[in-house]
Amino acid sequence: MTDNHKIQALCAGRPVAIVGAGLVGAGWAIVFARAGLNVTMFDANPEITRQAVPLIEGQLAGLQRHGLIDEDPATVLARITPVATLAEAVEGVAYVQESVLERVEVKRQLMVDLDALASPDMVVGSSTSGIPGSAFALGLSISPRVLIAHPVNPPYLVPVVELVPSPETAPGTVSFADALMRAVGQTVVHVRKEVEGFVLNRLQAVLLREAWALAQEGVASCEDIDKTIRDGLGWRWSFMGPFETIDLNAPGGVADYAVRLGPLYQRIADSRGHETPWDPALIRDVEAQRREHLPQSDLEARRAWRDEHLMAFAANRRARDPQA
Amino acid sequence: MTDNHKIQALCAGRPVAIVGAGLVGAGWAIVFARAGLNVTMFDANPEITRQAVPLIEGQLAGLQRHGLIDEDPATVLARITPVATLAEAVEGVAYVQESVLERVEVKRQLMVDLDALASPDMVVGSSTSGIPGSAFALGLSISPRVLIAHPVNPPYLVPVVELVPSPETAPGTVSFADALMRAVGQTVVHVRKEVEGFVLNRLQAVLLREAWALAQEGVASCEDIDKTIRDGLGWRWSFMGPFETIDLNAPGGVADYAVRLGPLYQRIADSRGHETPWDPALIRDVEAQRREHLPQSDLEARRAWRDEHLMAFAANRRARDPQA
Structure with missing residues (x-):
């Protein structure tokens, strides 16, 4: 290493x-x-x-x-x-x-x-x-x-x-x-330009923003939105980035994927206006949903759980992929 | 199971x-x-x-x-x-x-x-x-x-x-x-409403869209953008959703996080206009970057690598978290 x-x-x-x-x-x-x-x-x-x-x-x-x-x-x-x-x-x-x-x-x-x-x-x-x-x-x-x-x-x-x-x-x-x-x-x-949030937090920001907006519109509960990542998208993203993911997801690679699915992604983008979803009422609602799922008093224990999981994940990644 | x-x-x-x-x-x-x-x-x-x-x-x-x-x-x-x-x-x-x-x-x-x-x-x-x-x-x-x-x-x-x-x-x-x-x-x-892309593909779409826009603006290479997910954000998202992630990332939980970091995320959102980044020139550029990294003839082998990784990941998740 x-x-x-x-x-x-x-x-x-x-x-x-x-x-x-x-x-x-x-x-x-x-x-x-x-x-x-x-x-x-x-x-x-x-x-x-x-x-x-x-x-x-x-x-x-x-x-x-x-x-x-x-x-x-x-x-x-x-x-x-x-x-x-x-x-x-x-x-x-x-x-x-x-x-x-x-x-x-x-x-x-x-x-x-x-x-x-x-x-x-x-x-x-x-x-x-x-x-x-x-x-x-x-x-x-x-x-x-x-x-x-x-x-x-x-x-x-x-x-x-x-x-x-x-x-x-x-x-x-x-x-x-x-x-x-x-x-x-x-x-x-x-990162070649000093953009707001650099690269990592920009990617996190757009995903969080959509998650909050979906919660606000009542499309799904916070817990169900979480599941789409932790039991779905997050599996691939733990060892492949978004470009590699789509590169492997169309027979001809990334350009083939962009031509096939670009229009769908454009429609999704067009269907989202420029909301400011993090308003106080929504924050209260999301907080209430989370606290129902995980009481305030359990936050610290759950952080320890997270850290253990990350260590186990790191050990597993290292075993499979020594240069990672 | x-x-x-x-x-x-x-x-x-x-x-x-x-x-x-x-x-x-x-x-x-x-x-x-x-x-x-x-x-x-x-x-x-x-x-x-x-x-x-x-x-x-x-x-x-x-x-x-x-x-x-x-x-x-x-x-x-x-x-x-x-x-x-x-x-x-x-x-x-x-x-x-x-x-x-x-x-x-x-x-x-x-x-x-x-x-x-x-x-x-x-x-x-x-x-x-x-x-x-x-x-x-x-x-x-x-x-x-x-x-x-x-x-x-x-x-x-x-x-x-x-x-x-x-x-x-x-x-x-x-x-x-x-x-x-x-x-x-x-x-x-x-999913309680018939929104375009449902929940999972909406979350994937916003992340992909930002990734393509960052590539278009020359903020980072496709490979470096991929690294921010596979060696960064994707680790947590492989076992926690975005709401749980931020709920554990501020001392007082998710509402505390929203108040602390909402303004940063709003600035990031405001800094992104409504581009249509998937244009033919950009697709050619991203394709060229990917092919430099992974030749067309290796796509199939890399798909097999991905499937092996997913199986190993599933086995690991199952061992740690039997109800998953």
Whole structure:
């Protein structure tokens, strides 16, 4: 899954830094430490850094149980060093993964601070899911070495990462991040334009939007809409993307499919106006349907169920498809 | 997975009929025969009925290899009887699953023929993925006993089935089909209105449409768009629907999520106009990208890979979640 020699060569034996040690940052720490890199971990709130350590321990134990790490959890954990200041965190590192609060002024201040501290070749990846680099990473000496590296949660299980350069990001920054991410076991998606939601959240958004609109119109219950994905469409999508799916679904491949089914999809598109379905009444209705299905008090237990399922899924994918 | 006593009671010991024995019809024959029902199989083209038998044999062998049938393939196959006429096919059956050509006049003629042949309580489910019952199943004595039962291919692996009544379908027909489908191991989605594409294809359509539009705008390559699903979003969607996914993704559940992320999704929706992306130039471009990735001559082998993956996935899901 990962190649330690390659990783060490890429980073010239230097550590990487995690800045922002919440759920996302802690997840990234596991990705890098599991791959053999030394990791410094910093959060402006020391309490969050403290909480991250047992969180990581618990996740590593789960990974071991599912055969998803080859080393002892303690060995992996020992590579992660919580530190008290940003300066200590980034001292001599090859790469910084920032996962601080999703607010543009917080991200901007961090870039200014990193600009003052960075070594001349340090690269910075931002975990933001929605703020383009143009909004917080321009006009600094470090700007050519900053890009978005947007993960899915948790990144040590779900491998995809979207790399999105700003107009000032240097091509070499993109190729370094691409090589590093692949080397630590992630799957890289190159987003070539700073569109709202990048690629992954745009795809999620259109599906969610249609799901909410169908619930609003009473076409099906939320639970039944969920079934069409989890007992239907989601099966193929767990190992094939939408283009490959339709490429295999017509005798002559994707162009054949587009000619055969394009008109149906156009009619479906035409039948949906530009609604704004997420209104308060609908939100209350969907909430009520979900709570009937899963009481509020069971949410936490169901999240643990989800995480177990994801680990089992990852183990199964890895067994069938070692490069995944 | 299935309960033979319940199934036999539901059908009062009578067989079911498959009308239209192409890929979809043959798939349905496996669903019913695997559940212990006797099945008659008819196609207006006798050559297609003949081809269906070895096709079913091959699929049953695959199901056995993956531990997805409990009986010997020959035992299951022996329950399926190809017949030469529609009258023989529907004689004394409790249920007819029609999977004839996806053309409204062909479906209408079949309904007229079934109307003349049907016993007074025979129920008819149509596999159509796009034609509402209103377009071909109204105004006959049999109309109250006809509904859409739209599967995903192949139905013996992917369990979801959409039940869509026409305005003339009797409530008892829906409850019979619901009970029968669950009893043979399918997951039932009740579609309450005859909307274009029902639920499943509407959800697929919006995602495909956005994928094509992103390819058209050069935001990402087709292969990278595929990765965001198969190495990202598709992992959760293989065991949770979109509502459950977001219900678990905010501390307070789905309403909390809607308030937090509704505005982002609204911005994403607003940023997409009403394009018609499936134009010939784009189709050529996507086709070229796919063929670079997978040559035309490898399509068939890749379909076999997909089917193996789906079987392995089904076996894994069944092991983790026996009622699925």
